[in-house]
Amino acid sequence: MIVLITGASSGFGAEMARKFAQQGHKVIATGRRKDRLDDLAAELGAAVLTVAMDVTDKHSITAALDSLPAEWREIDVLINNAGLALGVAPAQTASLEQWETMIETNCKGLVTVTRLVLPDMLKRNRGTIINIGSSAGAYAYPGANVYGATKAFVAQFTLNLRADLVGTGVRATNLAPGLAGGTEFSNVRLSDDAAAAKVYEGTVPLSPGDIADTAYWIATLPPHVNINHIEIMPTCQGFGPLLIKRNT
Template identity: 45%
Template structure:
């Protein structure tokens, strides 16, 4: 069987770009996402274009019991995951702490931190058994600095940054690589989700500048994944040329 990459949040943005990138390199794929219709069409396209095998898993990473179940019932040969890309994540709202929506907070914490942990616990145990594997966690510039009204989202990405370091230490004896990929502004569904479908507000985030695209991040992820066995990319911070920090950008 070919090498296997498991990607969460696989049907859009960075996740979809990663799926196509790894498929182009001959990897079979386990794709986890919430939107079954997109999973079906994505799998058909990747299978046809790249002649790879694709396992579709319609699931929400926040649902611990279901994640444990859907991963546990995979055939043994599909549990030989070489690369795990923990991409599922989101931001909700952009409000000061005193006006924040606690439902938004729960969704961000449950997805960005707990969901990442639920998937990682299962897949890392498979990697430990095989004494090999590579975990790639998608963080953010928001995990390196805090910006106004970012409060809880920034806190979740700081948590991911800490988890990267903790995983790297804990999994070192087993020969498992851990990489952090931290993008700045990437034009995906991110802002549309943050602003709950407000297309005009989402579009203004990128007005007057050229943001990163999902494929830019997928290329960086593939670079990290394709290094020789003795090389690990610990941490990568990727920004558009027009962005210096989380909040300082050059707009034309």
């Protein structure tokens, strides 16, 4: 298989690249930080092709896809992993610029890459699209505002892809993790490494390896099997009562 992974320079993306490459598949690792991608290629060898690509820039995406050598163009699996959360402020004080960045990356970037890769999958009557969502797309919590909304978009977009792709041989999955460590997610969101570390204190969160294993399982199922949605949480995470503000 040829697997294209966005946001492959760290975290889930890098670990998914390792998983597929180590299992004998070809990986197109894309991201903005070419030096990180080149380190990944040095680690994994000729199975990995690195391509600089910014999913918030349509021209960057088209240039990256146009640059692929002929033998790398038949993409079997697209993993839309690039995404981020920025800030935890309530909506009334949150940064509009941060909201826009999340929408540009998590929604617009994902749909642009999908739209550009999908037609060739349809021509071959095969392919798998794995969109990395989040449990935040299903469950609201204070400070999630636009981040949670973007992941709800990912969930619904994936289901609508399924509606359009019935009978085509092309599959689509929303892979939605809960609390996950071992990535830059909280460091980017909070812009504070100490605060980010506290998010995981006393927990055993999901790891990038857990997500990579799940993505690999989805991609290697028999071609008649589609996983519409898979939500994963660590055992230390669960569900609580709805938030209530009490007057005292």
